[in-house]
Amino acid sequence: xxxxxxxxxxxxxxxxxxxxxxxxxxxxxxxxxxxxxxxxxxxxxxxxxxxxxxxxxxxxxxxxxxxxxxxxxxxxxxxxxxxxxxxxxxxxxxxxxxxxxxxxxxxxxxxxxxxxxxxxxxxxxxxxxxxxxxxxxxxx
Numbered sequence: 001x002x003x004x005x006x007x008x009x010x011x012x013x014x015x016x017x018x019x020x021x022x023x024x025x026x027x028x029x030x031x032x033x034x035x036x037x038x039x040x041x042x043x044x045x046x047x048x049x050x051x052x053x054x055x056x057x058x059x060x061x062x063x064x065x066x067x068x069x070x071x072x073x074x075x076x077x078x079x080x081x082x083x084x085x086x087x088x089x090x091x092x093x094x095x096x097x098x099x100x101x102x103x104x105x106x107x108x109x110x111x112x113x114x115x116x117x118x119x120x121x122x123x124x125x126x127x128x129x130x131x132x133x134x135x136x137x138x139x140x
Contacts, residue, residue: 004100011093014083017076024072031066035059 038059042052083090 002104004097004104007097007100011097014090017079021073021076021080024069027069028066028073031062031069034062
């Protein structure tokens with residue numbers, strides 16, 4: 001993987017982190033409301049055993065969804081805090097990414113202009129002849 005891909009991946013992670021965090025906050029709130037609905041229903045109504053069983057099973061699923069959302073929130077908070085405190089760093093990292101991509105592009109498109117005729121001389125000779133000619137010219 002190219003250096004620019006690592007930098008780009010990190011920047012994309014930071015950019016999507018805030019929206020992932022916001023989605024998790026909304027999911028946690030929704031799960032809290034659903035939990036309260038189920039608990040109040042269990043508390044205040046006289047449902048059948050089967051209906052209460054369904055609600056308890058649903059409650060477990062709601063609580064698991066809430067836990068997943070809360071885990072995302074907990075794990076994202078330190079990075080979001082860093083992001084808020086280092087917004088300038090993010091801008092410089094964006095600039096760095098551009099420079100790294102430019103350098104990689106130059107490396108991908110590099111070419112060399114020959115300064116001598118040695119390549120054409122080598123290719124015009126038979127294998128042994130060039131070795132002998134080179135030895136003669138260099139005194140070896």
